[in-house]
Amino acid sequence: MLKLVTHRLLHSAILIFGVVSVIFFTNFVLGDPVRVLLPASTPQEAVEAFRAQMGFDRPILVQYLDYISGVLTGDFGLSWWQKADALTIAVRPLTATLELGLVAMLIASVFGITIGIAAAAKPDSWIDRLATSISIVGVSLPLIWFTLMLALVFSVFLGWLPTAGYGTWAHMVLPVVSLAALPLGRTVQITRAAMIDEMAKPYITTARARGLSERRIMFRHALRNALPPIVTEIGWESAVLLTGYTIIVESVFGWPGFGFASYHAILTRDMPVIGAMAFVAAVIVVIINILVDIAYVIINPTIRYE
Template identity: 40%
Template sequence: MKSFLGKRAVTSAISLVGLIILVFFLSRLTGDPTDLYLPENATQEARDQFRAIHGLDQHILIQFGKYVTDLVQLDFGMSIRRAEPAIDAVLRGFEWTLWLAFITMTLVTVCAIVVGSLAAFHVGGIFDRVATFFSLIGASAPDFWIAIVAIVVFSVYLGWVPTSGTGTVAHWILPIAVLFIRPFGLILQVVRGSMISTLSAAYIKTARAKGVRNRPIIFVHALRNALLPVITVIGDQAAGLLNGAVIVETIFGFPGVGKLMIDSILQRDFTVVLAAIFVTALAIFVMNILIDILYAVLDPRIRY
């Protein structure tokens, strides 16, 4: 078990280093921040001074070396746009994204397991067909399209919920609903398939022959064994929420790390972009390792 987790940690660290290198050099292709933050009639002296203040006057390899040296010391640099440490801005946004992903994923997991289990128990019935139909549509529809349609219908025409912001509970409804649809459809299908296979096992037939009620059969006897493949999908979808939230947060004006990342790219705020990528990637890697540990707890064979 320790060896397995050690290998995963090393692999994740290598991937993180590669991502940092890639993002650092690609972010520089967006242009010179000097052209964005200084007026067109700024003197060359002012431009040179701006570049020197933000370390942009040095060769790109020297800039990268300094960035790596600072990163080892957990110094992510100062935000050009906000004049504050980049990590402070990222952590504020990441807290919003984490809450959004946590609430959404909790609802998705509970609903998908319950609906998927019931659909498997009534396989071929009306409930199963309806659940499968809507789950396939939800898993296929792109988030940005659902978000735009949701705003037009529920905010513009019906006026039930706000279009953006986080001031009240109503502001959270549309972002959570949009992020809910895709992972719910995917996880439901995996739960349904896994439960159908598990419910046909011999020990389930024995439990039924002994007169055990349907609810304990589904949610006690069958669900534990059926959850093993589901956990992996839940972990992937949870990580996908952190990435997918970029589009949804931007559309709904949600002040999470996704919107911060997009704004910083447009503003050429390199330090914030790199800090946001680092924190998000680190969270995803940690989440994947936790999923591996949970998988091993549920299936003792993996420990060996």
């Protein structure tokens, strides 16, 4: 297990280095950062003086090496607009997004796996058809439309829940429902397909011949072997939710999360903050991937990584 984690950390360090490098050079590809920070009417002399003050007049390789050395110590520089530490600005809204993302994934995982197992237990039954319908609806719903409809019906028309805000469970209900729909639908599909595939294998026939109950066969044997693709799906959806997919939901419901903060940083081209947020997002993806790999080994100890 330690060897696996060490191996993944080394690969992840290279990945994060690549992400940070791409973000840095994108700053120069998209145009002159000085022109972003100064009004268009600024005299050329003032532009050049400001360029020298910010260090943008140095060779790009020198700027890149300085940037990387700062990243290694957690220093992404100061926000161009907020004049505060970029990494602090990037991490601050993460708590709010974690609240939404983790609750949404918990709901989607529990209900998705349960519905998928129920559908696989009785293929072509009304339960299977209902589960298939739920999964198709969850996958097909446009997020922006679904989010706006929830706000319109439950906040505006019925007045049951607040339209926007942060801090109480009532504020979480609609954003969580919005975010849980897609991963729930996909989890149902993956669970159903994986379970049906396992239930058709010879070892299940052998277990039935030995007189084992259908419940025990389903949960002790089939589910255990079907878990790897399910865990992969849950890990992928978790990474997506926690690294920016929440932007639409956070914007509609006024939730001060990571996605909305990322959008604001990109809109203002605040490159230090964008770099810090890309770094944070890469770290989240890396952590989730390592947890998924560890889960594989726990689920099936025969799995080994070379």
